[in-house]
Amino acid sequence: xxxxxxxxxxxxxxxSRWSPRAFTGEPIDEATLLRFLEAARWAPSGFNAQxxxxxxxxxxxxxxxxxxxxxxAYNQLWAQRASALVVVLSQHRWVPPGKTExxxxxxxxFDAGAAWGHLALQASLSGWHTHGMGGFxxxxxxxxxGIPDTFTTHIVxxxxxxxxxxxxxxxxxxxETPSQRLPLAAxxxxxxxxxxx
Amino acid sequence: xxxxxxxxxxxxxxxSRWSPRAFTGEPIDEATLLRFLEAARWAPSGFNAQxxxxxxxxxxxxxxxxxxxxxxAYNQLWAQRASALVVVLSQHRWVPPGKTExxxxxxxxFDAGAAWGHLALQASLSGWHTHGMGGFxxxxxxxxxGIPDTFTTHIVxxxxxxxxxxxxxxxxxxxETPSQRLPLAAxxxxxxxxxxx
Numbered sequence: 303x304x305x306x307x308x309x310x311x312x313x314x315x316x317x318s319r320w321s322p323r324a325f326t327g328e329p330i331d332e333a334t335l336l337r338f339l340e341a342a343r344w345a346p347s348g349f350n351a352q353x354x355x356x357x358x359x360x361x362x363x364x365x366x367x368x369x370x371x372x373x374x375a376y377n378q379l380w381a382q383r384a385s386a387l388v389v390v391l392s393q394h395r396w397v398p399p400g401k402t403e404x405x406x407x408x409x410x411x412f413d414a415g416a417a418w419g420h421l422a423l424q425a426s427l428s429g430w431h432t433h434g435m436g437g438f439x440x441x442x443x444x445x446x447x448g449i450p451d452t453f454t455t456h457i458v459x460x461x462x463x464x465x466x467x468x469x470x471x472x473x474x475x476x477x478e479t480p481s482q483r484l485p486l487a488a489x490x491x492x493x494x495x496x497x498x499x
Numbered sequence: 500x501x502x503x504x505x506x507x508x509x510x511x512x513x514x515s516r517w518s519p520r521a522f523t524g525e526p527i528d529e530a531t532l533l534r535f536l537e538a539a540r541w542a543p544s545g546f547n548a549q550x551x552x553x554x555x556x557x558x559x560x561x562x563x564x565x566x567x568x569x570x571x572a573y574n575q576l577w578a579q580r581a582s583a584l585v586v587v588l589s590q591h592r593w594v595p596p597g598k599t600e601x602x603x604x605x606x607x608x609f610d611a612g613a614a615w616g617h618l619a620l621q622a623s624l625s626g627w628h629t630h631g632m633g634g635f636x637x638x639x640x641x642x643x644x645g646i647p648d649t650f651t652t653h654i655v656x657x658x659x660x661x662x663x664x665x666x667x668x669x670x671x672x673x674x675e676t677p678s679q680r681l682p683l684a685a686x687x688x689x690x691x692x693x694x695x696x
Contacts, residue, residue, distance in 0.1 A: 310530070310537035313624050316617055317541055333507070339687045340507035343680050344514055345616055348633045348654075350678045355694055356687040365690030391692070409633050412653050415612020416619070419542055420513055423620070427510050436545045436606050448692045456609050457545075481547045483540050490536045490553040493562030495588075495645045497552055 319426035320480035321433040323380035325462030330385035341424030347413035354417040355391040368446040374437035384460035395452040516623035517677035518630040520577035522659030527582035538621030544610035551614040552588040565643040571634035581657035592649040
């Protein structure tokens with residue numbers, strides 16, 4: 303497994319969290335899954351609007367199929383061994399406190415991402431792993447799950463315990479290692495944008 | 500200070516993190532600030548694109564003014580006592596690995612939000628606090644900081660040490676307490692969207 307070495311000292315949770323594809327397929331109980339969603343609940347959001355929403359299904363339950371079938375064939379190949387799938391949504395139109403008309407929430411996607419960051423960390427701290435997938439049929443998810451027009455679909459999260467990579471096709475085995483990152487100097491600058499595009 | 504009681508057991512970092520406005524104005528050294536950005540660096544993103552970018556300025560340095568002056572008058576009122584400001588951007592147009600043409604990155608805002616979630620937690624774990632602000636002049640920030648068209652401006656983060664709320668105007672003193680959250684049942688459902696809008 304490739305090493306992750308931070309450029310600056312940080313809590314180890316951030317480099318310990320990664321996104322595997324080789325899961326064991328073991329069951330996850332509802333209480334455990336709800337702890338991960340609970341961490342998401344406490345994320346910060348503009349005007350504390352909390353635009354994030356989650357629809358979840360555990361493997362072996364009726365809630366699994368309507369989510370699983372929206373995944374791309376590529377993602378189904380490995381996500382079939384996840385223990386749970388969670389669809390992340392956000393409310394992009396809402397009625398702010400003290401108002402009476404629907405307005406755009408301009409930070410809905412950004413805020414939902416913060417909630418996902420929390421969720422992933424809590425899962426990792428609990429000995430589970432997450433893998434976010436953009437590759438799913440958004441229209442089918444909307445239809446299958448009854449998602450209203452005022453909500454945006456973002457990702458489907460596969461949650462599971464890490465298994466042996468031998469369960470994966472050869473092409474995916476080669477990628478089954480924590481990914482690296484751009485150097486911090488390529489991401490941040492002082493006072494003015496001076497970052498390589 | 501109001502209590503935060505999670506519905507399900509989670510790591511205390513999630514409820515300990517909150518967004519104060521009463522800061523002490525004390526200096527922050529660059530090494531400390533870079534640790535917060537380092538945590539953001541390890542967030543997950545679609546195709547590991549890492550679309551997040553940061554432009555930062557510390558109080559009392561030339562980098563502060565061009566960011567501070569973009570804040571709304573309301574935010575300037577309290578953010579003047581922050582120790583640093585960080586503008587969060589994301590690259591919404593990019594050339595994916597193996598491609599030659601610019602494409603939309605559909606998860607840029609969501610992914611940048613995950614990085615912000617990481618940043619806020621590392622700051623809180625280090626004894627600092629963050630407060631994200633959507634209330635700033637996005638066009639002015641783009642001009643002041645030289646932000647290219649392929650990047651979106653999201654929030655400005657005020658970072659500081661919590662001070663006594665007596666430094667705030669009366670109206671803000673009344674709000675200077677950790678905010679509560681909707682019940683988890685209003686945010687998550689199994690198998691199908693069945694959440695109060």
